[in-house]
Every structure is written in structure tokens, then in C-alpha cells.
Amino acid sequence: MHREFDHLQVLSALPDPAGSLHADFSQPPINEVTVTNPQLFFNRELSWLEFNNRVLQEALDPRNPLLERIKFTAIFSGNLDEYFMVRVSGLKQQVEAEVTKRSPDGRTPQEQLDAIRDRLLPLVYRHQRHFQRALRPQLMAHGIHLMDYRDLSLDQKDFLHQYFQSHIAPILTPLAIDPRQPFPYIANLSLNLVVQLHNPATDERLLARVKVPETLPRFTAIPTDLPMVNGRQDAVWCAVPLEQVIAYNLEALFPGMQVAEYYPFRITRDADLTLEEDEAEDLLLAIEQKLRIRRTGGSVVRLEVHASMPEAIRKILMHEMEIMPEDVYPMEGLLCLRDAMVLMDIPLPELKAQRLKSVPHPDLRPVHRKRRKWAELSLPKASPLATQDFFTVLRERDVLVHHPYQSFDDSVQAFIAQAAQDPDVLAIKMTLYRTSGDSPIIESLIAAAENGKQVATVVELKARFDEENNINWARILENVGVHVVYGLVGLKTHTKLVMVVRREADGLRRYVHVGTGNYNPKTAQIYTDVGLFTCNDDLGADVADLFNYLTGYSRQNAYRKLLVAPANLRDRLLYSIQQEIDHAKQGRHARIVAQMNSLVDPEMIVALYQASQAGVRVDLIVRGICCLRPGVPGLSENIRVLSIIGQLLEHSRILYFHNGGDERMYIGSADWMPRNLNRRVEAMAPVESPELTGELKEILGILLADNRQAWELQPDGHYIQRHPGYRCSEQRAQRILMEMAEQSATLGASRA
Structure with missing residues (x-):
């Protein structure tokens, strides 16, 4: 039931989302497409405020159920708290230290603070006024x-x-x-x-x-x-x-x-x-x-x-x-x-909004039927499962999971729980950036250690606002014999990886999960993320090398398949963009589609501008900060930027390069920000199965076709929300993806 990728990308039949707003933008000199040209970039801090404004618009939108609007009202306020604690505080420290270095868009720290206040005051006023004058009376009308x-x-x-x-x-x-x-x-x-x-x-x-x-x-x-x-x-x-x-x-x-x-x-x-x-x-x-x-x-x-x-x-x-x-x-x-x-x-x-209910992945349904309660699976003396369903499935084929549409509990958690109990599993290695306070995953790791398996976790103690939680887990894990390391000096370990080493008839085999989201069962219910299960030998060897880099003295810089920051991720991404440029210059079809949380890095932005100038068609799905100016004649007219703000928080990182027909797709943990490419350990894994690349292309196509919760970035930095046009049906991506997951699960159950 895959839809055609390119068909979903072509939105010429949709109404013009700009409506009556026409951007007034002074075109930058296109002969100066360099990281030092401030006209090429939006300000990072102001772009974030535009993201929070889109959150606020969900609170204002009468099409949303009343309590859903209350939820977005609360999220807007909570977002601002963290923004002031981290971003505004950092700018104020720079002012106090008399830092005069300008941001990529040419502003001093003080100029950024002034611009933040000018933009934020009307947003805060509107937020307050709407809650007082609109939402509270509507609550009262419903007995609240x-x-x-x-x-x-x-x-x-x-x-x-x-x-x-x-x-x-x-x-x-x-x-x-x-x-x-x-x-x-x-x-x-x-x-x-x-x-x-x-x-x-x-x-x-x-x-x-x-x-x-x-x-x-x-x-x-x-x-x-x-x-x-x-x-x-x-x-x-x-x-x-x-x-x-x-x-x-x-x-x-x-x-x-x-x-x-x-x-x-x-x-x-x-x-x-x-x-x-x-x-x-x-x-x-x-x-x-x-x-x-x-x-x-x-x-x-x-x-x-x-x-x-x-x-x-x-x-x-x-x-x-x-x-x-x-x-x-x-x-x-x-x-x-x-x-x-x-x-x-x-x-x-x-x-409230209609609840999006997770369903089992059709390929992992045998695991769903046979799994026991988590408490039982976490006991060190628990009986092993009758069959090794995960390992049987993954030896036959790779599996792509899409949360929360497909259950995190029945896939990632079940995979680790089964590995903890399987007598043939010898080792489990895992990165933990954020997890919940009552995580079944932690229970499974404890059970694995108590069952005599070698368990190693890389716990990122510097995960902002989760430091205390991670310290507590680190101590608990150490007390039961888990090897706990805290990553590398100067680098945050942000990558999302699990590796299970299992003894099999033909020798040791590595089973790997590479994800875009944290191993957190609570956020997995409200964040959209994708994950790849595989036992590919080369990818497994790369993940093993990366864990050795994180836990020992290895300085691995060459990987077979993985794109790893800060080792080779930036260079490989720039190389992939340059390949699309070369294809376009030779008259071949050239295409880039990328979904991420934030796009800030000046070097990556300049590379995308150069791709646009060469004729490469670029579609970006960037939920939050985007410092790239799309739609500027002579610079970025081939680039479109969408942001989807919906019931779920879009958190996946998916990359597509047409590559002259030899398509390349990657998923992983990295946004295109200086911190992710330079100061964090990140990993992006290739998805090579034609069936799974088809699934990812379908996901991207559905997101790009959204005309209900998608916002399109204008050349002047404002976002315009799309609306279904005359005789056009509403295309709400998150609802469509949920319906597709339910249909797939039903078909899988009928075949089982």
C-alpha cells in the first residue's frame, strides 16, 4: 500500500499556502554564498521563537479540541522557561563578558537580546489574553x-x-x-x-x-x-x-x-x-x-x-x-x-484529541503474542522465552519501526527484555541519553547483568535537565555489575544505539538497533521516531567499533557504513550534497529530502544553497529552528522548508539523497547543528532494504503533503500554515500514518 514518493512530493495541485502574505525580502548577493555572509541566515534565537509561536497557534486554533488547546498553552509556557534558562542566560553571560562576536546573521549578543524581547512581548501578551478571555470561558461552558x-x-x-x-x-x-x-x-x-x-x-x-x-x-x-x-x-x-x-x-x-x-x-x-x-x-x-x-x-x-x-x-x-x-x-x-x-x-x-493508539509492528507480532509481563521478564530467575522471535525475524530481514504508531513496548523494550533472558546472548551494549524514572529497559539491563551477561551502558550525565535522573540510574546499574561509562571528555553521547551479541550455530552474531529517539518509554508515546533493527555484519561491526570508541581508548575514524560525528558525519553529508550537485549539473534528476529537528549549521546551509543554485530540488522538514532562507530567487528558489506541529512531537531524523537513481537513505540521532556535527557523538545508519527505503520515502511523502498541520517557511522568516483548498481533502500526516499503521497491523494479524 505504498504511495508513490515523488507523487506525494508534487504539491502543485494544492492551494498556494502563502495566502495574502507576500514576503518582502532583499535578495543577498548570490556571488557571496559563504558562511560569512550574514544575509544568508536567520537568527537562531528568533527562529526558535517562531517555532514557539507555531506552538501557540495550536492553542489558538479553534479546530483543535478544547483541552488540546490547553495543552499547547502549557507547552508554550514551559518552552519559554527552558529558553530563558539556557539560551537567554547564555546571551546575557556573553554581554557581561563583553563578547562582541556576531552570530551568523550578524547580530551582537545584546542585539539578539533586544530582538528577542521585541518579538516575545506580543507573543506573551497574546498567550495570556487568549487564555484569560477565550479558553477560561470555554472551559467554564463545559463545566471546568x-x-x-x-x-x-x-x-x-x-x-x-x-x-x-x-x-x-x-x-x-x-x-x-x-x-x-x-x-x-x-x-x-x-x-x-x-x-x-x-x-x-x-x-x-x-x-x-x-x-x-x-x-x-x-x-x-x-x-x-x-x-x-x-x-x-x-x-x-x-x-x-x-x-x-x-x-x-x-x-x-x-x-x-x-x-x-x-x-x-x-x-x-x-x-x-x-x-x-x-x-x-x-x-x-x-x-x-x-x-x-x-x-x-x-x-x-x-x-x-x-x-x-x-x-x-x-x-x-x-x-x-x-x-x-x-x-x-x-x-x-x-x-x-x-x-x-x-x-x-x-x-x-x-x-481531547483522538488518542493515537500504538499497534504492534506486523513483523514483530510473534514477539507481541509470546511476551510476558515486564516484571516477570525483569527477574533474574525468570524462565527464558520459548522461542527467540526477534533473532529469528532479524536473521531473515531488517525491520523498521515507526513510533508511536508502532509500539515501542513491543519492539525496542521487548527486544532488550528478550536479550536479557536469552541464554545464548552473551553481551548487551547500549547508550542512554534520556530514559524514564521507571524504565523497564533499565530493569531488563539489571536482569541481564544478574543473569551473568556482560552489560555495558554509556550513560550521558550531561543530558540537560536529566542529569540527576541519569546519575541515579548510573549508580543503580553499577551496583548490579553493569559496566557504566560516561562517554568522552568534551563530547556528549547523543547517539541512540543498542547492540546484542549472541552465540549461534555459525558463530557470534551482532543484532543492532539504531534509533532517532531516546530509549524512553514515556516520550516514545508522544514523540515520532524511527528505528532500524538489523543483524547486518558491516553495520554490526561499525556499532561495535563505536562502542569501543566510547568505552575505551579507541580513536576510530573510519567506518564501513555508519556516519559518525564528529569523525565523518559532516564530511559524508557534504559529499552526498555535492553528489546531487554534480548530478544536477550533468542534467540528471537530483533530489534531497531531509527531516530533522533543527537546521543551524552555516556550512551545511551554504551547501544546500549551492545545491539549489545547481538545480537540485530540496525539501526540508524542520520542526524547530531553521536558519536557512528558502525561496530566494537565485539562491534558494529550489528549497522548500516545512514545519509540522501536531498532536505528536516530530522527532525523527531521516535523510534521502536521490544519488542518480541509486537512492541513499539514512536515519539516526543527528540534527544539522554545530553541536551535533562537532561536539556530540552521533550516528546515522544507512537503510538499504528496498522495502524499508520505500517505507521511509512514504513517511516523508506523507509529511510533505500535509495541508493541515504543516507550516511553510517564507523568505522573510515568517511561517504560513497550509489549509486545504477548495475541493481539496484534509491531509493530516500524523492521522494518516496512524491509520496506515492500524491497517498494516490488521493485515499482519490476519496473516499470522
């Missing part, structure tokens, strides 16, 4: 009452007063803001109240700070059977923001004082973890120390305040936190809307 305290009935206020006395007040610690004592420490991302007090005995005006406790739910639930204002009794869920429950009961914290007013505020601190690895004798201990510094807090990079906060109080907070007015972001409504994600737990499926 996220109330303000002032709008509660007397019965509801009485309930909250009692709840405050018994469950909230004992936790609170009001702290005075007084010139005679140090300013209270404000934790990163914490929500706080600054309280204005009046001392009637001395007529003094005082200030205090009350931290909203993170140990309590952000929204305090109210029984739905309590009478509401105007006698309404339609509540499915009713709650009040915790900070308001505290604010309206402040008198209990300040007896003898008069509470004049309160104002919520929230800060964001620099949380980027930098480490001089060559000076750290014990990497694990060094990162633990850095994590403590992160928790206690770096410098403040953002202050969010309620718009009603008086200027005098803002100045006090700014002075104490050593920030400037441009670091202050006034909010009209609730602060920290990332907490709105809790509304997704409300059991109203009609207000």
Missing part, C-alpha cells in the same frame, strides 16, 4: 471551572478557608523584606507573593514575601457539589489558583497587621550547566556539585510580575535581583501557565 477567588460563593470560600488553615498555612513561611536583613532567596521558577502590609501601631508600610509551596497542587480543588454563584451546579471540576487561596487568607500569616495588597511574581534563573571536564577527576561527583549550584540558583534572567504591581515594588525586586527593566515581563493573568497541563487529567475525552 478554573475560578478566581473573588468569584466564589460563600460556601466555597468557607471551604477554602478551612482548607487553608489545615493544609496550607502550616507549610508557609512569610519572610520580611527589610533593608536591615538580607533579601529572601527566591528559587528558580518559583511562584511568589510580595505582600504590602500596614502596621497600624507605627503607621509603617512594610513588605513581605510568601512563597507559593511547590509541594501542593497549583490549583486547589473545590467540591463540585458546593453551591456556586448564581446557583450554577454544572461543575465537572472546580478549582482556584493556589496563590489566590493564600492571598485571600494572608491575615492569618500577619496577625496585628493590615494586608493592603498582594502581587504575584516569578523568576527564572540561569540553569545551564557548564563543566570543565578535563579538570573534573570524578565526572559524576562534579555534575552532582553543579546540580546543587543549579538548584540554589544562578543569576536571574527573567522576572515575571502581575501587570498590576506598582512600579516602586518592581524597582525593589529589580534592584535585589540585579536585573534591568528589559528583563521584566508583565502578565495580565495567571503566571506560570505551564501548570495548566494538569487540566489534561480531567476525564472528558470529548474535549
Whole structure:
């Protein structure tokens, strides 16, 4: 049921997605297509803001179910938190260090900070206004009452007063803001109240700070059977923001004082973890120390305040936190809307997007039928499975899995669990960049070690915001005898690899999984990723060499099939692009299609410009940051850039080169960014089976034909969302891929 790849790529029959917007772009000198020409590149930081704007548009889009729009509202807010902690903080450090080096698009660090604020303020305002004026009333219409305290009935206020006395007040610690004592420490991302007090005995005006406790739910639930204002009794869920429950009961914290007013505020601190690895004798201990510094807090990079906060109080907070007015972001409504994600737990499926249910891969269905419960498989004394289904299947053919459409549990997790129990498996080697806190994969690795197998894991302790989780897993694995290494000095290990060494009748055989996503069963349900299972000898030998590079003193630079960063990945990609250029110059068909998360690297962008100028047709599916300018006459008119923002997070990295008809396809872990190509260990594996390359081409074709959740990048940096035209049916790629997976699973079951 494969669709024709090129047919799906040709979208001339679709309506013009640009609509009424026409880019006004001054063409750069095309005789200066070099990495030093700033006109060739979009700014990385501003491009990321455009990505988050596309997330925001999903929250605004009335075609999405209500709670799905709430989800994107929360994601927009959470994305900004990390953006400030890492990207904005890095720019501020450069300004403080008087760094004058310009970005590829020609901006100084300060100019980038100024541009970020100019672009972000209207986005934040729209985000806040839409939640307050559109989403909250719509929630209420469906019985989801996220109330303000002032709008509660007397019965509801009485309930909250009692709840405050018994469950909230004992936790609170009001702290005075007084010139005679140090300013209270404000934790990163914490929500706080600054309280204005009046001392009637001395007529003094005082200030205090009350931290909203993170140990309590952000929204305090109210029984739905309590009478509401105007006698309404339609509540499915009713709650009040915790900070308001505290604010309206402040008198209990300040007896003898008069509470004049309160104002919520929230800060964001620099949380980027930098480490001089060559000076750290014990990497694990060094990162633990850095994590403590992160928790206690770096410098403040953002202050969010309620718009009603008086200027005098803002100045006090700014002075104490050593920030400037441009670091202050006034909010009209609730602060920290990332907490709105809790509304997704409300059991109203009609207000949510249709769930995409994973199905077993048809080739791995025997494994699905025979697998036992994970708890049983993880026990070191568990009986081995009756048949080695994975190994039997992979000896016959390679298998490509596409998550979450095809089950991660029944493929990757089952593969590792079976290897842990198989008496003929001698060794398991695996990279772990991010995994979940209750990972069955970790349980299987522990079981394998306890079963006497040699188990080695490369745990990346520097995976941002997962460092603590990875440290815990590293210690647990070491305690049961797993060989744990932390990768290479100066390089993050980002590649996604598993290798199983098995004793068979004709000798030892390596079984390999190469993936685009983390070995994390939770994110595997919401991130789209592809993975290749194979026992190809050359690929297995390459993966073995790469593991030796990661765990020992090998300095392997030559690989048979793998493209490995920083060894040969950049050069091989540039060579593949140059081949397409050569084919185009000789009048042959030339084509590049690439899906990735981000495209930033100037050298790769210049190579794509040169390909376009030579007549190579280039289609890029870039979910997030894209610094390439498409559609510029004489430069990039043959390049099209799409971004798909949907129910699932597009995370696959898939590369296609037409190569004069001898097509080449790769999957793997690397985006086209300087960090991925220069400072990380990445691997891209060739997919050589004609059947599997057909599947990958079909995936890319369906993504490129999306006219519902695809956004097309314009020459001026703006994105225009595609819409089905007159008499055109809606093509929603993620829904189509789910339907295809279900059909394939049904056919596989009927043949079994």
C-alpha cells in the first residue's frame, strides 16, 4: 500500500499556502554564498521563537479540541522557561563578558537580546489574553471551572478557608523584606507573593514575601457539589489558583497587621550547566556539585510580575535581583501557565484529541503474542522465552519501526527484555541519553547483568535537565555489575544505539538497533521516531567499533557504513550534497529530502544553497529552528522548508539523497547543528532494504503533503500554515500514518 514518493512530493495541485502574505525580502548577493555572509541566515534565537509561536497557534486554533488547546498553552509556557534558562542566560553571560562576536546573521549578543524581547512581548501578551478571555470561558461552558477567588460563593470560600488553615498555612513561611536583613532567596521558577502590609501601631508600610509551596497542587480543588454563584451546579471540576487561596487568607500569616495588597511574581534563573571536564577527576561527583549550584540558583534572567504591581515594588525586586527593566515581563493573568497541563487529567475525552493508539509492528507480532509481563521478564530467575522471535525475524530481514504508531513496548523494550533472558546472548551494549524514572529497559539491563551477561551502558550525565535522573540510574546499574561509562571528555553521547551479541550455530552474531529517539518509554508515546533493527555484519561491526570508541581508548575514524560525528558525519553529508550537485549539473534528476529537528549549521546551509543554485530540488522538514532562507530567487528558489506541529512531537531524523537513481537513505540521532556535527557523538545508519527505503520515502511523502498541520517557511522568516483548498481533502500526516499503521497491523494479524 505504498504511495508513490515523488507523487506525494508534487504539491502543485494544492492551494498556494502563502495566502495574502507576500514576503518582502532583499535578495543577498548570490556571488557571496559563504558562511560569512550574514544575509544568508536567520537568527537562531528568533527562529526558535517562531517555532514557539507555531506552538501557540495550536492553542489558538479553534479546530483543535478544547483541552488540546490547553495543552499547547502549557507547552508554550514551559518552552519559554527552558529558553530563558539556557539560551537567554547564555546571551546575557556573553554581554557581561563583553563578547562582541556576531552570530551568523550578524547580530551582537545584546542585539539578539533586544530582538528577542521585541518579538516575545506580543507573543506573551497574546498567550495570556487568549487564555484569560477565550479558553477560561470555554472551559467554564463545559463545566471546568478554573475560578478566581473573588468569584466564589460563600460556601466555597468557607471551604477554602478551612482548607487553608489545615493544609496550607502550616507549610508557609512569610519572610520580611527589610533593608536591615538580607533579601529572601527566591528559587528558580518559583511562584511568589510580595505582600504590602500596614502596621497600624507605627503607621509603617512594610513588605513581605510568601512563597507559593511547590509541594501542593497549583490549583486547589473545590467540591463540585458546593453551591456556586448564581446557583450554577454544572461543575465537572472546580478549582482556584493556589496563590489566590493564600492571598485571600494572608491575615492569618500577619496577625496585628493590615494586608493592603498582594502581587504575584516569578523568576527564572540561569540553569545551564557548564563543566570543565578535563579538570573534573570524578565526572559524576562534579555534575552532582553543579546540580546543587543549579538548584540554589544562578543569576536571574527573567522576572515575571502581575501587570498590576506598582512600579516602586518592581524597582525593589529589580534592584535585589540585579536585573534591568528589559528583563521584566508583565502578565495580565495567571503566571506560570505551564501548570495548566494538569487540566489534561480531567476525564472528558470529548474535549481531547483522538488518542493515537500504538499497534504492534506486523513483523514483530510473534514477539507481541509470546511476551510476558515486564516484571516477570525483569527477574533474574525468570524462565527464558520459548522461542527467540526477534533473532529469528532479524536473521531473515531488517525491520523498521515507526513510533508511536508502532509500539515501542513491543519492539525496542521487548527486544532488550528478550536479550536479557536469552541464554545464548552473551553481551548487551547500549547508550542512554534520556530514559524514564521507571524504565523497564533499565530493569531488563539489571536482569541481564544478574543473569551473568556482560552489560555495558554509556550513560550521558550531561543530558540537560536529566542529569540527576541519569546519575541515579548510573549508580543503580553499577551496583548490579553493569559496566557504566560516561562517554568522552568534551563530547556528549547523543547517539541512540543498542547492540546484542549472541552465540549461534555459525558463530557470534551482532543484532543492532539504531534509533532517532531516546530509549524512553514515556516520550516514545508522544514523540515520532524511527528505528532500524538489523543483524547486518558491516553495520554490526561499525556499532561495535563505536562502542569501543566510547568505552575505551579507541580513536576510530573510519567506518564501513555508519556516519559518525564528529569523525565523518559532516564530511559524508557534504559529499552526498555535492553528489546531487554534480548530478544536477550533468542534467540528471537530483533530489534531497531531509527531516530533522533543527537546521543551524552555516556550512551545511551554504551547501544546500549551492545545491539549489545547481538545480537540485530540496525539501526540508524542520520542526524547530531553521536558519536557512528558502525561496530566494537565485539562491534558494529550489528549497522548500516545512514545519509540522501536531498532536505528536516530530522527532525523527531521516535523510534521502536521490544519488542518480541509486537512492541513499539514512536515519539516526543527528540534527544539522554545530553541536551535533562537532561536539556530540552521533550516528546515522544507512537503510538499504528496498522495502524499508520505500517505507521511509512514504513517511516523508506523507509529511510533505500535509495541508493541515504543516507550516511553510517564507523568505522573510515568517511561517504560513497550509489549509486545504477548495475541493481539496484534509491531509493530516500524523492521522494518516496512524491509520496506515492500524491497517498494516490488521493485515499482519490476519496473516499470522
